[in-house]
Amino acid sequence: VTASRDPAPLHHRNRHTGRYDFAKLTAASPELAAFVHVSPRGEPTIDFAEPAAVTALNRALLRLHYGVTQWDLPRGALCPPIPSRADYLHYVADLLTETAGGGAHAAPPRGPGVRLLDIGTGASCIYPILGTKEYGWRFVATELDPVSISWAQRLLDVDDALRRDVELRRQTSAKQVFRGVIHPGETFAACVCNPPFHASPSEAAAGTARKHTNLHGFRSPKPQLNFGGRSNELWCEGGEVGFVRRMIAESAAMPELCRWFTTLVSKRESLAPLEHALARAHAAEIRIIPMSAGQKKTRVLAWRFRSPSAAT
Numbered sequence: 001v002t003a004s005r006d007p008a009p010l011h012h013r014n015r016h017t018g019r020y021d022f023a024k025l026t027a028a029s030p031e032l033a034a035f036v037h038v039s040p041r042g043e044p045t046i047d048f049a050e051p052a053a054v055t056a057l058n059r060a061l062l063r064l065h066y067g068v069t070q071w072d073l074p075r076g077a078l079c080p081p082i083p084s085r086a087d088y089l090h091y092v093a094d095l096l097t098e099t100a101g102g103g104a105h106a107a108p109p110r111g112p113g114v115r116l117l118d119i120g121t122g123a124s125c126i127y128p129i130l131g132t133k134e135y136g137w138r139f140v141a142t143e144l145d146p147v148s149i150s151w152a153q154r155l156l157d158v159d160d161a162l163r164r165d166v167e168l169r170r171q172t173s174a175k176q177v178f179r180g181v182i183h184p185g186e187t188f189a190a191c192v193c194n195p196p197f198h199a200s201p202s203e204a205a206a207g208t209a210r211k212h213t214n215l216h217g218f219r220s221p222k223p224q225l226n227f228g229g230r231s232n233e234l235w236c237e238g239g240e241v242g243f244v245r246r247m248i249a250e251s252a253a254m255p256e257l258c259r260w261f262t263t264l265v266s267k268r269e270s271l272a273p274l275e276h277a278l279a280r281a282h283a284a285e286i287r288i289i290p291m292s293a294g295q296k297k298t299r300v301l302a303w304r305f306r307s308p309s310a311a312t
């Protein structure tokens with residue numbers, strides 16, 4: 001794994017389409033320098049399988065491109081790749097542009113009048129941080145894990161704008177998505193979600209080991225210690241199909257909640273059962289937006305019930 005990525009698949013507004021500029025990144029965040037080495041191709045890079053290195057890279061990216069001065073993760077937490085997390089938000093911005101009646105070249109809606117809902121924000125609080133810094137949106141962000149939510153709150157507390165624009169809410173039931181965290185009559189421009197995708201803790205551990213094997217070409221003896229993502233962040237009953245099915249069912253019961261309901265779907269085979277569930281729920285419109293997350297292909301599944309012209 002090197003710093004070079006195929007630049008084509010990222011969204012055209014993504015700030016990370018080129019190669020990482022390690023000179024600028026280490027200037028913004030000097031502690032990154034300790035993790036940078038020269039690849040066999042003669043380019044500066046970091047070990048993307050090393051959570052401490054990826055965390056340092058993220059801290060530098062957030063500082064250099066988004067003006068976030070302090071960011072860190074607890075040991076073992078899921079370490080989000082910034083370029084692909086940003087990509088998702090840019091595609092959501094495009095959906096909102098369309099809904100606002102803008103053509104293909106219209107500017108995406110910005111500012112605190114646009115409220116988003118992030119389901120399962122994680123300790124990193126990554127979507128609210130990127131969304132407020134990139135578009136000036138406001139967020140309500142939910143999280144099941146109490147350790148993650150208190151970490152996320154610490155990240156918000158050190159930044160006046162983030163503290164003002166992002167509200168965290170604790171979900172207490174693993175089987176609920178919107179229920180229990182939404183106030184009566186509340187509405188959002190869109191929800192975003194990166195759901196837990198494995199169906200059991202052992203499947204999550206195996207997936208983590210596989211991911212590590214792919215990066216290194218060999219199996220690590222302690223993959224869960226070497227690769228970010230505690231297994232309880234990565235699994236739920238029914239895996240990602242189970243999670244998104246519950247999300248679809250709840251969305252159909254509160255169709256006014258979001259103008260666009262969206263979620264990442266990381267497994268291609270999950271799409272057919274989810275499209276079926278959306279058809280049964282009588283979604284007015286369904287979109288599948290292909291995206292790349294590093295070497296991996298993923299996609300955003302988006303649906304809506306409300307008419308796009310209805311008032312917010």
Ligand code: SAH
Binds near residue numbers: 176195233
């Ligand atoms: N948004 C972050 C984290 C995604 S991991 C990122 O993209 O990197 C999925 C997260 O969802 C975990 O933090 C997990 O604790 C949380 N989660 C699982 N079930 C949930 C539920 N029912 N409601 C809210 N959060 C949930």
